[in-house]
Amino acid sequence: MNIDAAKAALAHLDLDENPHSVKAKSRDFFWYSPVLKDRLDGVSADFVVSPKSQDEVIEILRICHAHDVPVTVRGAGTGNYGQAMPLKGGCIIHMQSMNTVVEIGAGRVVTQPGVVIRELDAITREHSGQELRMMPSTAATATIGGFICGGSGGVGSVRWGVLRDYGNIIRIRVVTAEAEPRILDFTGEDLARVSHAYGTNGIVTEIELPLAPAYDWVHLFVTHPDFAAASRMAHDISLQDGLLIKLDTVCEAPIAAKYFQRFKGHVTEADNLVALMVAPQSMDGFLSLLAHYPEAKLIYRSDDNDWSRDPGPAYEYGWNHTTLRALKVEPVITYLQVRYAGEGFLDKIDEIRARFGDELIQHIEFLKENGVMTAAGLTLVRFTTEDRLNEIIAIHEEMGCMIFNPHRYTLEEGGRQIVDDRQLNFKREADPKGILNPGKMIAWEDPDWDFKTMYAYPDLKKA
């Protein structure tokens, strides 16, 4: 690894060597997890470079390859698993300047990866009344490239499923980290080779995505005194094929009262909260359905309310924003990611509630999976010890709920704990020296790893 030679060769580009800002740009939201905070707190790159074009990306990769310098890409660094953190140091490629929207058509957009999602949405809306099918709740700050490479789904998944589903990504262009970098386009089945790969096997320089119509979504908050009934109501809403919704979140009491500052005076600690985004043309139908739940109370609609302080978009109370708001108020809180599916999955959530009491607070998001409505739990956890956290996870698994562990920094451990051969095989081709985001793909680092304990990357370089 010859950092100095690489820096010298890249001096004509937009280079940042200031240790403070380099350190800042080496971090993401890993600190959500006390486990990751413990492992990754000291991680820092050696320098940051912000390419302005695909040609500059190629140049950076050629030089880093020549000098054996690790390369980790950064979108906006809003990932929660240390995805964008340069475990072995080296170079960070910051995509902020590659933020041009290339082309918009009926039902599709071609864009550079560095554009912030909310800006991309504003541009497609302005152009033709369209918007992305789905976005993370961090849309206001996250980049589209970071979402494709490090995210999974979010606002919109209640209708469209998740990013990895057929049709939710059309094309990804990557540059490889070979002696002579190549530019490759991936479509169809091959998308799985590079999407959600944390930038371990290529740098994404262009993305083509489907668009959906943009509406003036009505943001709604509904309270209900009973969690089990609230989750069933939210489920019923999600099953209405004629009601166009984009978000369907359930937060157990007392989340809203304790963690949502702007809800003061509008909710009590006994209120469970359902947060929704409903298309204006679906509001009549939605209100008719809601009237069937006499205990439910519509406390806010963005198009007509008397709240003195604007709570902002409903989705900034859902997905991982629920966690963010909770741990800002109560730093001991962390979270889990649970998959609830199959016959009676809402009963399962009730069982889990009964089993854990106050140690967990339920937060669920409805989303589609292979044509069926399921739920993701982003369960709040009052953290005590790592052992207990692992125990909580084990109990969930025993009870039949799959966990996507957010307290791990590798691709495999955050997923289904299985090696993705498509990603691995493409890494062999595209990154022969293994310089791309080292330490994130166990299959590359240690093919015989048995997943019994948390993987510890041996080359982890602390500042």
Next chain:
Amino acid sequence: MNIDAAKAALAHLDLDENPHSVKAKSRDFFWYSPVLKDRLDGVSADFVVSPKSQDEVIEILRICHAHDVPVTVRGAGTGNYGQAMPLKGGCIIHMQSMNTVVEIGAGRVVTQPGVVIRELDAITREHSGQELRMMPSTAATATIGGFICGGSGGVGSVRWGVLRDYGNIIRIRVVTAEAEPRILDFTGEDLARVSHAYGTNGIVTEIELPLAPAYDWVHLFVTHPDFAAASRMAHDISLQDGLLIKLDTVCEAPIAAKYFQRFKGHVTEADNLVALMVAPQSMDGFLSLLAHYPEAKLIYRSDDNDWSRDPGPAYEYGWNHTTLRALKVEPVITYLQVRYAGEGFLDKIDEIRARFGDELIQHIEFLKENGVMTAAGLTLVRFTTEDRLNEIIAIHEEMGCMIFNPHRYTLEEGGRQIVDDRQLNFKREADPKGILNPGKMIAWEDPDWDFKTMYAYPDLKKA
């Protein structure tokens, strides 16, 4: 009933008294059913009037009410159950001249009922790249009012469910048949009082509907040598949340070879056919999925093919167009409407196939019901006798499949054989003399009817 007085009072309007054309305008596609053909063949109104405005509708109703003249509304007369046929004679209100599209907004349209659906779609597409969420396969000729009052769902239901679902109709305006007709708007829960009521409790003069984005849908035909595998493949396709499709039809062999003229040379009698409409931005994903079915063969895509004769839109081979094409070639064919839902519904279809052999030919349409993918069977039947037809229906019911009997002309018998109190109560209010489409609502004619045999309207007036 004073026909002459009514005609005289309406003489200044667009009136048709020619017995031949009156008779023609008194018929719909009831003759699909040998049972209905037997019962309704002679039905004719006394005259036809085509209002140009809501004021004229009010005038017609006031006069018909005064003279006790029955009033049956006609859209384009493409219904299959004699819905638009004036069983007691009297006046037909033909809506053809009330065909103005009133207003188009983001996600919604307000229109008069007499516009032909394909024209309405062309206008909303031209205006803002939008189209109806769903339409009958008769879109080229049927009116939107006839669809709302006499139809149920169709092309688009694979995504949006059916018309009666919350959110698929926003508002219906009706004029009542009282001494002094009133104009009433229905929204939300109240829509159920007047939608799909065959015009028995009000004349619809304005409709507000949600719109979806209009894409240049790719029309596709795929063959498969095995029906069970074909239906499972089509089901898998329907479950892909990221693939935007508008039609997913399965026709058992030899439907395509025997009944679809333009398919000659492209299919054999052993080919089952899957007809699809896929949004262009979903084509890559669709083709990736299709590649998982090695026995499936894509024989046609509208955006790229070498067929010497254009087969036209895929949906004109689906829904009730399948039946139409079959009985044109083989007049002995009629059909059933079956609901397949619940765990393992495709196995059920296989059982039914095994049970009936050649007497039935399977044709299924995938559609959403309360958030779950289900299928509607528009099964082709080689008709022998009414008794055997009733037996076939009974066997389906024994096997656990609900039938919506298309061989009946009343609301109740074509539906779930239960009285809809919402429609009945509103008829009491809106049509005190019972002049609107007499004979179609059993609950009005004979409240104690037990549904054991086919209802026979006593005032049926044959020509």
